[in-house]
Amino acid sequence: MTQRVGIEVSRAVAIAARLANVDVVAAYPITPQTHIVEDLSEMVASGELDASYIPVESEHSAMSSCLGSAAVGARTFTATASQGMELMHEVLYVASGMRLPIVMAVANRALSAPISIWGDHSDVMSVRDTGWIQIFVTNGQEAFDNIFCAFRIGEDRRVLLPVMIHLDGFQLTHVIEPIYLEDQDKVDKFLPPNEYPLPLDPDRPVTMGAFGPPDIYTEVKKAQDVVLTSSKEVILEAWKEFGDIFGRYYSPIQCYRCEGAKVLLMTMGSFSETAMSAVDAMRDDGNAVGLLNLRLWRPFPFAEIRQAVKDIDVLIVFDRALSFGGPGGPVCSEVRSALYNLDKKPKVVGFVGGLGGRVVSLAGFREIIERGTRIAKEGTEQEFEMFGVRE
Amino acid sequence: MTESEGKPTWQQIEIGAIITEPGSARQYQTGDWRTQRPTYAHERCIKCGLCSIYCPEGCIEPNEEGYFEADLFYCKGCGICARECWTKAINMVEEE
Ligand code: SF4
Ligand code: SF4
Numbered sequence: 001m002t003q004r005v006g007i008e009v010s011r012a013v014a015i016a017a018r019l020a021n022v023d024v025v026a027a028y029p030i031t032p033q034t035h036i037v038e039d040l041s042e043m044v045a046s047g048e049l050d051a052s053y054i055p056v057e058s059e060h061s062a063m064s065s066c067l068g069s070a071a072v073g074a075r076t077f078t079a080t081a082s083q084g085m086e087l088m089h090e091v092l093y094v095a096s097g098m099r100l101p102i103v104m105a106v107a108n109r110a111l112s113a114p115i116s117i118w119g120d121h122s123d124v125m126s127v128r129d130t131g132w133i134q135i136f137v138t139n140g141q142e143a144f145d146n147i148f149c150a151f152r153i154g155e156d157r158r159v160l161l162p163v164m165i166h167l168d169g170f171q172l173t174h175v176i177e178p179i180y181l182e183d184q185d186k187v188d189k190f191l192p193p194n195e196y197p198l199p200l201d202p203d204r205p206v207t208m209g210a211f212g213p214p215d216i217y218t219e220v221k222k223a224q225d226v227v228l229t230s231s232k233e234v235i236l237e238a239w240k241e242f243g244d245i246f247g248r249y250y251s252p253i254q255c256y257r258c259e260g261a262k263v264l265l266m267t268m269g270s271f272s273e274t275a276m277s278a279v280d281a282m283r284d285d286g287n288a289v290g291l292l293n294l295r296l297w298r299p300f301p302f303a304e305i306r307q308a309v310k311d312i313d314v315l316i317v318f319d320r321a322l323s324f325g326g327p328g329g330p331v332c333s334e335v336r337s338a339l340y341n342l343d344k345k346p347k348v349v350g351f352v353g354g355l356g357g358r359v360v361s362l363a364g365f366r367e368i369i370e371r372g373t374r375i376a377k378e379g380t381e382q383e384f385e386m387f388g389v390r391e
Numbered sequence: 392m393t394e395s396e397g398k399p400t401w402q403q404i405e406i407g408a409i410i411t412e413p414g415s416a417r418q419y420q421t422g423d424w425r426t427q428r429p430t431y432a433h434e435r436c437i438k439c440g441l442c443s444i445y446c447p448e449g450c451i452e453p454n455e456e457g458y459f460e461a462d463l464f465y466c467k468g469c470g471i472c473a474r475e476c477w478t479k480a481i482n483m484v485e486e487e
Pocket of ligand 1: 436476478
């Protein structure tokens with residue numbers, strides 16, 4: 001029987017990796033990811049998990065080891081955050097370019113300087129273009145569930161790409177939530193063994209990661225972009241089947257109380273649940289507002305976003321990262337460009353906040369929705385506005 | 392759309408550009424980088440083979456008479472052989 005237990009989300013993620021029957025974990029500890037890999041190393045040490053745990057000396061080595069293990073066809077898991085992800089940055093491109101289905105949990109955290117161990121999405125946005133499938137999770141259950149989905153999607157023959165699961169540092173990693181920890185046989189039913197089609201094998205030698213001269217590089221990159229874009233079909237299929245087995249359905253964007261709304265707020269990650277409460281409160285007061293919770297960040301869900309906003313007047317996008325000297329929030333600027341060529345589109349108002357662990361409360365989201373609506377009505381929208389900054 | 396000119400299209404690229412055919416680097420014509428080519432004064436050559444050891448392409452081999460010469464399919468014209476040859480038997484000349 002599936003049990004619902006109160007458990008720290010990091011520990012649930014480690015259990016998910018165990019239930020996914022990973023073969024190799026190569027990781028370096030960094031706050032706020034530490035509990036995930038600490039638990040996995042204990043599971044391997046105690047024999048509870050039959051896997052190799054490679055205690056590397058840096059995140060660069062962690063991801064490099066993951067390349068090797070995925071290349072021989074081993075199911076490979078790692079986790080990192082913030083500066084750690086920056087240190088492995090160049091290797092991230094190699095993982096996607098070589099089409100190795102590694103799964104990585106990212107405990108989203110701000111980037112230095114100044115030093116901050118607290119959460120935001122600066123680290124996510126710095127790896128936006130690395131060619132990984134990227135999924136934001138809203139709560140602990142989604143984090144747990146999407147570890148299985150990530151392996152299933154990444155290892156699918158039609159995909160063969162690495163997958164990041166973004167879970168907010170502290171706000172998710174360090175909280176205890178009630179989570180359904182699923183049974184092994186149900187997981188096994190959903191997640192078949194990994195069969196990488198062209199593994200490193202002495203009996204069938206191949207060359208991986210060779211150089212690509214100018215007359216081949218463009219074609220390789222085109223193929224990579226097409227496969228990432230079209231992986232959406234496989235993601236939808238995996239989420240559907242996951243729902244059919246486990247009873248929890250996921251979608252690229254979750255439309256929360258969008259019926260009849262003329263104003264929608266878009267958020268991602270754990271902040272979406274707070275924003276939902278703000279929407280509830282505003283609905284109670286008779287305001288036709290709703291929330292779009294963005295789950296699928298790469299491949300970017302163009303069609304779903306266009307569909308979700310087709311009848312609304314105002315879309316307010318709340319980012320937790322800043323593109324310095326640029327258009328403000330990365331999500332907002334992508335949403336804007338996704339809508340630009342449409343004849344009928346809502347006004348898009350961008351806010352950036354929740355940086356480096358700064359809390360945005362229910363009242364804060366209410367203020368964002370009200371302020372965004374007013375800005376749209378007055379026509380005074382700028383590229384973006386910083387929310388909650390002292391002046 | 393660009394013509395494929397016998398080279399693979401993006402649809403034909405193997406997953407992650409994995410190379411399944413051993414030794415396919417042989418097909419890579421580094422010779423088309425060349426702006427200079429080595430020419431040989433055989434009367435000065437003592438057939439020591441030093442040029443072949445220094446050649447970064449490994450493309451120098453003795454011909455039927457034992458004189459060391461470059462395979463111009465691979466020779467990229469770097470001139471290292473000419474510089475290292477102690478009898479000055481190799482002279483680099485501009486490609487037309
Ligand atoms: S190094 Fe000079 S002398 Fe020696 S084999 Fe080459 S060309 Fe001849
Ligand atoms: S020019 Fe360079 S590549 Fe050509 S034969 Fe001499 S050493 Fe080799």
